[in-house]
Amino acid sequence: MDSFIQLSNFPKIAPYAQLFRQGLLVTVLLSAFTVAIGFVIALLLALMRLSNVRPFRFLGLDKDGHQKESGILAAISRFNPLSFLATAYVEILRSTPVLVQIFIIYYGVFSLIKLPSFQMFGFIKFDRFFPGVVALGMNSGAYLCEIIRSGIQSIDGGQTEAARSLGLSQVQNLRYIIFPQALKNILPAIANEFVVIIKESAITYTIGVQDIMFAVNAVKGATFIIIEPLLVATAIYFCLCFPTSKLIAYFERRMSRGDKR
Numbered sequence: 340m341d342s343f344i345q346l347s348n349f350p351k352i353a354p355y356a357q358l359f360r361q362g363l364l365v366t367v368l369l370s371a372f373t374v375a376i377g378f379v380i381a382l383l384l385a386l387m388r389l390s391n392v393r394p395f396r397f398l399g400l401d402k403d404g405h406q407k408e409s410g411i412l413a414a415i416s417r418f419n420p421l422s423f424l425a426t427a428y429v430e431i432l433r434s435t436p437v438l439v440q441i442f443i444i445y446y447g448v449f450s451l452i453k454l455p456s457f458q459m460f461g462f463i464k465f466d467r468f469f470p471g472v473v474a475l476g477m478n479s480g481a482y483l484c485e486i487i488r489s490g491i492q493s494i495d496g497g498q499t500e501a502a503r504s505l506g507l508s509q510v511q512n513l514r515y516i517i518f519p520q521a522l523k524n525i526l527p528a529i530a531n532e533f534v535v536i537i538k539e540s541a542i543t544y545t546i547g548v549q550d551i552m553f554a555v556n557a558v559k560g561a562t563f564i565i566i567e568p569l570l571v572a573t574a575i576y577f578c579l580c581f582p583t584s585k586l587i588a589y590f591e592r593r594m595s596r597g598d599k600r
């Protein structure tokens with residue numbers, strides 16, 4: 340196996356160009372679905388973390404109905420199970436390797452769930468693609484959760500008070516007032532997460548997802564060439580990520596113009 344770059348090796352890769360084209364499509368689809376699933380998960384997690392559900396609130400009240408400041412019962416009364424579960428999810432997913440999560444989802448969860456075996460677009464194996472999307476989506480949701488939560492918390496609390504004075508419910512306040520403003524603030528960060536997912540999706544080739552790195556591995560197995568296919572993969576990832584990053588920066592500048600006084 341060659342361990343250095345040889346220009347004569349690139350023509351040997353040409354017959355496998357179709358694999359790289361298919362890998363490019365798989366990578367884009369994988370990233371798009373991952374961000375979509377991750378956003379939904381993150382929104383639910385952010386709302387759970389910002390919730391004020393305290394089912395044991397009554398334990399912290401004294402005889403006169405006032406909230407106790409200290410003690411075990413006072414601590415239990417402040418316990419929010421929704422916030423606890425969301426925080427645990429975020430911390431666990433952010434503190435463990437993506438590769439481990441993918442293996443647990445694919446070899447653990449989906450070994451118990453029988454997925455239909457068919458091919459999308461004639462070459463994408465659904466029973467491998469879907470677990471990859473789920474694993475990356477769950478991981479992305481943990482990071483997007485903090486982005487969404489910080490965006491919601493960045494909105495002035497006075498707007499919530501104004502919404503209440505107008506008779507809007509908490510759901511209406513979030514839908515019509517808080518979330519549209521927060522989305523404008525966090526949209527660049529969400530778009531940047533898409534770029535991160537494009538690069539992180541390379542890890543899914545370990546479970547047989549036919550992405551760009553899967554094509555590299557296939558070429559290596561057929562030709563015993565490794566450096567040149569990796570350079571081709573690097574160029575493809577660069578052509579995906581660099582223009583996307585510049586496009587995000589452009590829209591970020593456009594969106595920030597209205598904030599300048």
